[in-house]
Amino acid sequence: MPEPEEEPRYRLLGVVPREIEVRKKQEPDDAVFTWPHFLIRHAVVAGATVAVIFALAIAFDAPLQSMADANRTPPVAKAPWYFAGLQELLAHVHPMVAGILVPGAAVAWLALIPYLDRSRGWRIRDRKLLVTLFTALAVAALVLTLVGSLFRGPEWSWSWPWQHLYLEL
Amino acid sequence: MASNGKRRVRDTDLYRSVFHPGDRFRRSEVYKSVVRHPPPDTPRGRAMTSFHNLFLHIYPVKVPREVVGWRATLRLGFISSVLFLILFISGTYLMFFYRPVVPQAYLDMHDLHADVAFGQFIRNIHRWSAHLMVLVVFLHMMRVFYSGAYRAPRQFNWVVGVGLLLLTLLLSFTGYLLPWDQLAFWAITVGTNIAGYVPLLGDNARQVLLGGPEVGGDALLRFYVLHIYVLPSLVVLLLSVHIWRVRKDGFAVADREDEAALDRSETSPREEVEDDARA
Numbered sequence A: 001m002p003e004p005e006e007e008p009r010y011r012l013l014g015v016v017p018r019e020i021e022v023r024k025k026q027e028p029d030d031a032v033f034t035w036p037h038f039l040i041r042h043a044v045v046a047g048a049t050v051a052v053i054f055a056l057a058i059a060f061d062a063p064l065q066s067m068a069d070a071n072r073t074p075p076v077a078k079a080p081w082y083f084a085g086l087q088e089l090l091a092h093v094h095p096m097v098a099g100i101l102v103p104g105a106a107v108a109w110l111a112l113i114p115y116l117d118r119s120r121g122w123r124i125r126d127r128k129l130l131v132t133l134f135t136a137l138a139v140a141a142l143v144l145t146l147v148g149s150l151f152r153g154p155e156w157s158w159s160w161p162w163q164h165l166y167l168e169l
Numbered sequence B: 001m002a003s004n005g006k007r008r009v010r011d012t013d014l015y016r017s018v019f020h021p022g023d024r025f026r027r028s029e030v031y032k033s034v035v036r037h038p039p040p041d042t043p044r045g046r047a048m049t050s051f052h053n054l055f056l057h058i059y060p061v062k063v064p065r066e067v068v069g070w071r072a073t074l075r076l077g078f079i080s081s082v083l084f085l086i087l088f089i090s091g092t093y094l095m096f097f098y099r100p101v102v103p104q105a106y107l108d109m110h111d112l113h114a115d116v117a118f119g120q121f122i123r124n125i126h127r128w129s130a131h132l133m134v135l136v137v138f139l140h141m142m143r144v145f146y147s148g149a150y151r152a153p154r155q156f157n158w159v160v161g162v163g164l165l166l167l168t169l170l171l172s173f174t175g176y177l178l179p180w181d182q183l184a185f186w187a188i189t190v191g192t193n194i195a196g197y198v199p200l201l202g203d204n205a206r207q208v209l210l211g212g213p214e215v216g217g218d219a220l221l222r223f224y225v226l227h228i229y230v231l232p233s234l235v236v237l238l239l240s241v242h243i244w245r246v247r248k249d250g251f252a253v254a255d256r257e258d259e260a261a262l263d264r265s266e267t268s269p270r271e272e273v274e275d276d277a278r279a
C-alpha cells in the first residue's frame, strides 16, 4: 500500500471567468413566476391590441377605388406611406441614388450596427456618436416620409395637407 | 356549530355548481387530460404551465422582476407578433373569397364587401393591422436601438430583426396590389419603377418582379404567391429564430440590473476571486 503523501498537491482545475461570478450574484428570489405575472400582462396587451384593431375596423373602411386601368393616370400616384420617403427623395436626386444606393446603404448599415458599435457601455452617454447618427437618419427618414405622404399633390407639387390631403392608406 | 353548518352548505353540489361552476369541469377527465398539471397556484403548478405546454414553452418558468414591467421592452416586439397573428387569421378568411386573376380580383373585392358575411369588416381588420404592424415594428427597432439591446450577445438577433423588418415591408407592399383598384395599381407601378434602376440588371430586375414589362395579370399572380405563401413562411421562420434567441439570451434589461448591482457592490467580482485565491 503506498504511503499517504505528506505534502498536499495542487492541481489547476479551471479558471473561473468573470461572467460566472456575475451569475452567482444574481439573487434567485428576484425572479417571479411567468404564470401568472408575465403571461397575464401579455394576455392584456394582446387583448388591447385586438380591441384597437376592432375599433379601427369598425370606424374606418379600407379604400376600394375603381378598377385598375393603365390608361387612366391619377393626379398623383403615391407609393404606400412607408415608401413615400423614398419617393420624395426620388424627386430630388438621381433614381439610382435615391432608389438603390440610399436604401441599400441604409439597410446594410442598419444590419451592421451591432458590429460597428465599439463603445464600452449600453447607455446613451456611452454611445453618443452612434446615437446621434442613428437619430439624424431616423429624423431625415421621418421628414421625407411626412413630406412625401402629406405635403405632395398633383405631379408631386407642394400641397398643404389641410387644403387637400393626397393620402390613401 | 354554525360554522360546521356553513361548511356543510358549501360542500353541497348545489352550492358548488352555483358559486364554483368550474369545479366540476376541472375535476372531469376531459379537463385533466388536456391540462395535465395541478392548478397553477402552487409553485409546481406554475412551473408546469411552461413545462407542459408546447405554446407556452417559449416562456421561461420564471422571469426577472424587471422584465415584467412594461418599460423593459414597451411590449413592442410582442405587439408586432400579435399583429402578425391577427393578419394570419384575417388573411386566411380573405383567401376564401379572392382569386388573383384580372379582372376577377377586383370583382371579388366588390363581392366581399357586398355579399360575404363580415367581408368588409375582416378586410378592414387585415388592412389596418398591416399598416399598424409596419409602424410598430419600426418603433420596436427604435426601442431596441436606444436601449442598446442589440449589443453582445444579441448582435445576431438584431440582424434577424432587420430581416423581419424587410419582410414586413415586402408583405405590406405585395398585399397592396391585390385589390386591383386604381390605388393599388398606381402605387405598385411607381413602387416598382425603382427596380428598373438596379445596377447591371436594370429593366430585367423589374421584369422578373412583375412577370412582364408592366403591372398586369402576371404581376398580380406573382405578388399573390409572394404575399400569401413565400413571405409569410419566411416571417414564421425568422420569427421563430428571433423569439428563440430572446428566450435563450434573456431580455437585455435583466443584464442591466446585474451590471448596476455590480457597480453598486463595493468589491468587484474580480477582486473577490483574487481574495479567494489569496486566502
Ligand code: HEM
Binding pocket: B073, B074, B075, B076, B077, B078, B079, B080, B081, B084, B137, B140, B141, B144, B149, B150, B154, B157, B158, B159, B160, B161, B162, B164, B165, B168, B239, B242, B243, B246, B250, B251, B252, B253
Ligand atoms: C416582424 C417583426 C418583429 C417581431 C414580430 C419581433 C418580435 C420580438 C419580440 C416578441 C421580442 C421580445 C421583446 C419584446 O417584446 O419587445 C423581440 C426582441 C428583440 N428584437 Fe424583435 N421583432 C421584430 C423585428 C425586429 C427588428 C426590426 C429588430 C431590429 C432591427 C429587432 C431586434 C430585436 C432584438 C435585438 C431583441 C432583443 C431585445 C432585448 O433583449 O431587450 N426585432 N422581438
